[in-house]
Amino acid sequence: MHGFGTPFDLLEPGEQDIIAIVINRSDHISALISTGIGIAIDSDAHLIVYALPELDLSKLSASLARIEQDRITIERVDSKRPAAHILRSLKPFHPILIGLALEIEKHDPRYPAGKELDQIVQQARCPVYLVKSEREWSLPASPRTFIPFWDDDNSRFAIDTAFAVNPQLHITCAIVVPEEADTADLAMQEEAFCQQTQKWSDSPCFHRKILRGTDVRATLLGEARTYDFFLVGASKGNWLTRTLFGDTRVELINEYDGPGIIIREYQGRAGASFSAGWRFLDNLLPTLSKADRIEAYRTIRRGGRPSRDFFTMIALSAAIASLGLVLDSGAVIIGAMLVAPLMSAIVGMGMAIIQGDARFLEQTLRATLKGTLIAIVTGFLLGLINFHGEATAQMLQRTAPSILDLAVALVSGVAAAYAICNKNVSNSLPGVAIAVALVPPLATVGVCLSIGYFLMAWGAFKLFLSNMVAIVFASAVVFASFGFRPDFNATTRERRTRIFTRIFSASGSLVIVMLLLLIVETRQEINQTSFEEEVENELTSFLEALEIPAVLTEWKLSATSSGNSQVDVTLKSPRSLTAEEHKKLHERVIQSLGNPAVLHIDIEPVSRNSNN
Incomplete structure (x- = not known):
């Protein structure tokens, strides 16, 4: 890797906040650089630009000609696994935000930044934003953005993050009320909307808007065209459905024909682990046509x-x-x-x-x-x-x-x-x-x-x-x-x-x-087997201790019709057991089992010279 601006090796973790952007195509340069620099200036942060091998560095350098070199570091990434390499190099700096481009040409709803860079979206331990734009679009000096509002963590996260990186950003937040709603219903929804967005009411840059329409998506997309860019949050939600089917908010941005930004929150260790496991399986098995x-x-x-x-x-x-x-x-x-x-x-x-x-x-x-x-x-x-x-x-x-x-x-x-x-x-x-x-x-x-x-x-x-x-x-x-x-x-x-x-x-x-x-059942079976072996060993040892000329061939524990335990023992012996031997063996069985039991002994006669 070769450094431009402030060399990467000279950056000291903890000295200042870090914002990173990852650029893999020339048509992403303008949008990512303008948003990255704008956010870095507003946040008084240092910008690290990761340039992938397919990027033309001359175009990148030209776009940065007017920017102070001490505010930026450009790093060329030559690794075969760029996402893992970028995450590893950023780990000591704890970046506050990472920017990427939304993949449009090879769009897969599961991988909004493309399969190669999706690991950054899923595992970066900070918010990530994805930009969708035309080739020459750049962030205006006094931007106006439109955020569709749903009463959920996604919408609140988008507004909070937008104000955090740029307190002067003008945000219009809107909900869609069906056209057939009567005056009372409209007033009720408007009141609820005001309560849900009360947190930002004191900001002069925050505006509310009530839209009327039958098709929510079409109404939101039509309103968004009157602003500099469309902004949505894609933070919380079901990991599984989002991983398999993509995010509804991401699809809304993809349908929009103007510039748009998606802000995504770090999913936590559990979400990152799930995504990593799924990515491994997804790469292991081929995708069918x-x-x-x-x-x-x-x-x-x-x-x-x-x-x-x-x-x-x-x-x-x-x-x-x-x-x-x-x-x-x-x-x-x-x-x-x-x-x-x-x-x-x-x-x-x-x-x-x-x-x-x-x-x-x-x-x-x-x-x-x-x-x-x-x-x-x-x-x-x-x-x-x-x-x-x-x-x-x-x-x-x-x-x-x-x-x-x-x-x-x-x-x-x-x-x-x-x-x-x-x-x-x-x-x-x-x-x-x-x-x-x-x-x-x-x-x-x-x-x-x-x-x-x-x-x-x-x-x-x-x-x-x-x-x-x-x-x-x-x-x-x-x-x-x-x-x-x-x-x-x-x-x-x-x-x-x-x-x-x-x-x-x-x-x-x-x-x-x-x-x-x-x-549980396997453990019970193991315990039962262990118990039976223990009882069998004890009975065998006891027969030897009493010098009874008998060999234990089988024993079985069962329950009688009255609910008591019964032990059936089969012995090979040249003679029957005496009453005293039977009594002692019965006592040993009760001691081994730990509860009263009826003992039944079956003798298989053998000759005294038999080894069996």
Whole structure:
């Protein structure tokens, strides 16, 4: 990097306030320099100009010819990661404001300053302003700005920041009242407006205005054209919806055909961490073209439709899985996983959430619920052929979900969404279906209910529920990263954003709830296993201490019909235990368990010379 004006190395942190601007194109020079210098003079601050490699330094130097060199430092940024480099170099100076240009040509609502510099917008620990302007626009000497007012933190932050950097700035703040509002309603809204802006009433530079119109956006944009520039605040709000769908205020500036400035507040460590995590995921996964997104959306919509074929395949898959459970055959159950179409409906729920499409969400939810019921009923009916009424090993494997099962479901949801969107790996979907079990747990629920194992049925249903919630959440995140967005217009934006926010937050919350539930159950299972090993070791040691010629092969703790504990112990011994030995062993069992218990001992006779 090469310094101009006051060399960067000579700047001392803490000596004076710092304002920084970042310029990456020549047509941004006039707007950013005029705003940056104007704010620096009004704030008695030093201006640091970061020039990216594509910028023509001769044009930049010419624009700074009339400015005192001791007020400015120009730094060339040659780093491959300019945003990270700029943030790192500014960290010791604690700047009070950073300015960038609003990206118009390659506009993406998620990255108002462009993807390359978005990290500055999200992680700078000070307010950031973004300028949208024509090539030669510069800030006037006595500027007049227009700020649309909503009774929220965004509007107040914009006004406070504007007055903080330039107390002489003339601000007109306005609200829009519908034309059909009567006199009483108009007076009531005007009174509320005055109360909401009472904080700035004493300033001679602050003005209020009531606008009348049916279209709020059109009315605001029309009024803004009579001022030097349009100013909005974009500080607070839902991190998730803003990151995925952009900011409504930013879009208002983008629709405006004149100069505009967006002031954005630092989002805090949590907001910056969220943005950094999302940026990592966004860079990790490719963004699909519009044609590929449309094709993927149609594929998902067809697969998740609640049709007769869909439910028939669910029933057949559940029948295969149920027979595999009764026969204790893993190969048969794998075949059922390949046949089941339930994954399509569940992944479709993830797509519906990202699209904010209530109708599609209802369709996929209905398909999932009906499919779930069909699979359970099918399992119940076929479970009746299990004449022995005992749980097989394959059933037991699906009745005790763990944290690892939830992790498998999350990864499988990512893999399923990725495979659907990427045609090059679409043949991996059968493997995804095998990796995460959906129909087999439901079939286990039905079979367990048919033989009266209700707790096992609940455990199997928890496995299905955790798998479903994890897949919905993970697939929604992947779809968002692939570039899927709601099809907004003026009338549906608020509704679709609300659907997305509520359902996505709910699915994420359910994943957390399931995780906590599985953590508790896993911990209980670990404690139970540890307890059983401890009891078994104590019994074995006690048998040796009494010199009883017996080997403990199995013990089981259960509850009797009266609610008391019962311990069934199986010993291999050449003889039966004496009454005294039985009594001492019973006392040791009670001591190990910590509560009264009935002891039942079963002896498997062996010869005295046997090692077993």
